[in-house]
Amino acid sequence: MSKNVKDELYKNGLYINQVRDLFLWHFDSDKEAAQYFGVCEKTVKNWHRNRNYPMPVIRLIIVKHRGYLPPTEEWRGFRIRGDMLYTPSGRALSAYDLKELDIRVSLDEHVVKFSRKSY
Structure with missing residues (x-):
């Protein structure tokens, strides 16, 4: 886990162990999360297993969680x-x-x- 990702989470009042909770809150399955992020389901499972989320994914899940502007x-x-x-x-x-x-x-x-x- 890079220091930048940890810093980004900390600035938003979150810790790395809460990212999985955000996924569970916003997506019914890893398949749904994979479709949202434009990756395969295996990639999402690897993110969870390794706790190694790309920075754009962290930022997007924070935006989604806070209810910022929807992509419609x-x-x-x-x-x-x-x-x-x-x-x-x-x-x-x-x-x-x-x-x-x-x-x-x-x-x-x-x-x-x-x-x-x-x-």
């Missing part, structure tokens, strides 16, 4: 840099901005209205 079409173009969420048009939103939104959905008119919460 709807989220394409959105980015997180530091503490800000950037829209595809370049608008920056902080966590405060998102918490303060009052989102109203009108099913009759198919309209979504965003406005600041009033206290």
Whole structure:
């Protein structure tokens, strides 16, 4: 296990022995994990057995666990840099901005209205 992987995990409040737990939490099988990471099932089994996960796998499983942006079409173009969420048009939103939104959905008119919460 490289020092960089251990450091990456530690920065995110995790230890190497918790990586297997993340796999169990997010995937029903090693086969499902292999499909997600684009490798064969044997590779995933080797990662677990040797506790030797590649850095990109560590970073991606942390992102998946924290619930960061899903890799779906709807989220394409959105980015997180530091503490800000950037829209595809370049608008920056902080966590405060998102918490303060009052989102109203009108099913009759198919309209979504965003406005600041009033206290």
